[in-house]
Amino acid sequence: MTDERTILHVDLDAFFASVEQLDDPALRGKPVLVGGSGPRGVVAAASYEAREFGCRSAMPTAVAKRLCPHAVVVRGRFERYRELSDQVFEILHTATPLVQPLSIDEGFLDVSGSRRLLGEGRVIAEMLRERIKRETGLVASVGVAPNKFLAKLASDLDKPDGLVVIEPGTEREVLAPLPISRLPGVGPAAEKTLHRLGVRTIGDVAAMPESVLDDRLGSIGASLYQRAMGRDDRPVVTDREAKSIGHEQTFGVNLEDPDAVRAVLSEQVEAVARRLRKKGRAAKTVTVKIRYGDFETITRSGSLDERSDTTDAIWAAARSLFDTWAQSGFRSVRLIGVSVSHLGEPGGEQAGLFEQETQRTNAAADAALDAIASKFGTGAIKRGRSLASPSSRHDDRARARRARDAGDREPGPAEGA
Numbered sequence: 001m002t003d004e005r006t007i008l009h010v011d012l013d014a015f016f017a018s019v020e021q022l023d024d025p026a027l028r029g030k031p032v033l034v035g036g037s038g039p040r041g042v043v044a045a046a047s048y049e050a051r052e053f054g055c056r057s058a059m060p061t062a063v064a065k066r067l068c069p070h071a072v073v074v075r076g077r078f079e080r081y082r083e084l085s086d087q088v089f090e091i092l093h094t095a096t097p098l099v100q101p102l103s104i105d106e107g108f109l110d111v112s113g114s115r116r117l118l119g120e121g122r123v124i125a126e127m128l129r130e131r132i133k134r135e136t137g138l139v140a141s142v143g144v145a146p147n148k149f150l151a152k153l154a155s156d157l158d159k160p161d162g163l164v165v166i167e168p169g170t171e172r173e174v175l176a177p178l179p180i181s182r183l184p185g186v187g188p189a190a191e192k193t194l195h196r197l198g199v200r201t202i203g204d205v206a207a208m209p210e211s212v213l214d215d216r217l218g219s220i221g222a223s224l225y226q227r228a229m230g231r232d233d234r235p236v237v238t239d240r241e242a243k244s245i246g247h248e249q250t251f252g253v254n255l256e257d258p259d260a261v262r263a264v265l266s267e268q269v270e271a272v273a274r275r276l277r278k279k280g281r282a283a284k285t286v287t288v289k290i291r292y293g294d295f296e297t298i299t300r301s302g303s304l305d306e307r308s309d310t311t312d313a314i315w316a317a318a319r320s321l322f323d324t325w326a327q328s329g330f331r332s333v334r335l336i337g338v339s340v341s342h343l344g345e346p347g348g349e350q351a352g353l354f355e356q357e358t359q360r361t362n363a364a365a366d367a368a369l370d371a372i373a374s375k376f377g378t379g380a381i382k383r384g385r386s387l388a389s390p391s392s393r394h395d396d397r398a399r400a401r402r403a404r405d406a407g408d409r410e411p412g413p414a415e416g417a
Contacts, residue, residue: 004168006121007236008109009143009151010092010128012085013160015105016045019081020074022137031055031071033064036253044076044250048160078249078264081105082271084136091131095124100236106155108148110236122165129163146171149232153182171230176203183227185220193217202228239279246287247271248337254293255333258326262319268338269318273311276340282307283340286317290325291335300325307344314340 012018016034021027031050035043041061053068065071085104092099095118098110111124118124121144132140143154145166153175154164166174180186180194180202193216199205205213205228213221226232239245247268255261265288276283287301300321304313318338 004112004146005110006112006115006124007145007148007151008111008121008125008128009145009148009155010088010107010109010132011141011143011155011159012088012105012132013139013141014045014047014051015085015138016076016081017047017050018138019077019084021047023080027072027074031068033061033068033071033073034076035061035073036075036251037061037073038253041073041253042251079267082267084138087136088132088138088140091128091135094131095128098236098238100238100242108151108236122163125163125165147230147232148234148236149184149227150174150230153178172203172206175228175230176201176206178202180205183224185223185227190217190220190224239275240281243343244287244339244341245272245275245279245281245283245343246289246337246339248289248335248339250291250335251333255336258330261333261336262322262326265318265322265336265338266315268336269315270311272338272340273309273314276309276343280346281343282309282346283314284342284344285340286314286321287339287341288318288321288325289335289337289339290322290333293332293334295334297335298325303342307342307346309346314338 017032020032020034021030029049030047031053032047033043033050033055034045035041039062043055043057043059043061043064045057046055046059046064050064050068050071053071055064055068055071061073065073081104089099089101089107092107092109096109096111096114098113100108102108111118111121114124115121118127125142125144129140129142132138139161141155141159141162143151143156143164143166145151145154146168150166150171154166155162157164175182178201180191180199183202183205186194194200194205197208197212197216199208205224208225210222210225213225215221217224249264249268255264283304284307285301285303287299289297289299291297302317302321304317308314
């Protein structure tokens with residue numbers, strides 16, 4: 001891969017379930033379901049041992065338990081997942097500054113500029129997989145290819161613990177036998193339309209005239225044809241270049257308590273603000289995303305007086321948006337998320353003396369918390385408003401159990417991380 005781009009897609013295998021098995025040796029080798037165990041519980045993640053029985057994420061826990069009666073159901077610990085995710089992304093950044101997080105457990109890397117120093121894509125992928133395993137105990141599958149579509153597809157071809165390289169010039173050969181469902185944008189409706197045309201594989205799509213796809217599938221037709229040909233010119237977009245930065249979380253059990261949802265939102269704001277500061281960016285717009293138990297989704301947005309990267313400023317806006325919605329008629333929440341957009345350089349209009357002092361105080365507090373999180377992990381210290389979140393309560397109980405196991409000694413920040 002000398003003149004081509006070299007893109008990696010790194011995907012942590014069965015991430016939530018793998019973390020539970022990592023932290024509790026008694027769960028290793030057993031089918032594990034992360035999520036709620038109640039009558040309305042939903043599976044957030046299933047270990048590969050559970051997947052062998054047909055269990056999968058987003059499935060009602062009751063259905064998964066019927067498929068695999070001996071599965072162990074554990075409640076998610078999202079603070080712990082974020083902590084390990086941060087460690088993994090720190091490792092990825094040692095290979096290239098061009099890292100684009102897609103979610104808590106996957107991301108793209110453009111290592112084209114790193115090949116001269118670190119070796120070809122396969123070598124870099126092997127190095128990252130080894131470091132992730134050695135430093136976190138987690139297993140990652142990696143796809144290596146000339147573009148993002150192929151890299152993401154490659155990472156999924158040999159799971160778990162896989163490494164697949166699609167060399168330039170072999171794209172059509174690799175893609176041709178794969179089912180059309182592997183193409184992004186092919187949902188049930190598009191799949192039925194293609195089946196009526198006699199199209200079953202990606203090779204069949206590539207063999208069709210592009211005009212026919214445009215005529216039958218509309219706007220997605222051209223995109224499907226380009227992907228079927230193995231083409232994708234989208235760049236890897238870092239947080240610094242991104243138009244928005246956000247975090248969201250789906251709950252295994254719908255949350256009925258506004259305070260619990262608000263506490264999770266606070267944790268998300270801290271993570272988003274930390275990413276902003278790390279990339280030297282500031283935001284003008286804050287958006288809160290809410291998905292109800294019946295899957296209806298709404299968003300609420302508001303603007304800051306001036307661009308900011310401070311946790312308090314972003315939290316004030318997010319809290320106001322959430323509280324205004326909750327007061328108008330709270331409903332059970334399946335997903336909560338926050339994002340910031342209209343990004344730019346920190347600074348802006350000159351504030352008054354009182355506001356300047358407040359800004360300096362907030363910035364100092366953020367810097368102190370960032371330093372602690374960097375050294376001991378994101379779970380080492382929390383703002384009081386986040387302590388009501390389900391993950392925080394679960395983490396606190398887990399730390400207490402570990403302390404009792406160690407001789408009734410409460411761990412310090414480094415041990416609790």
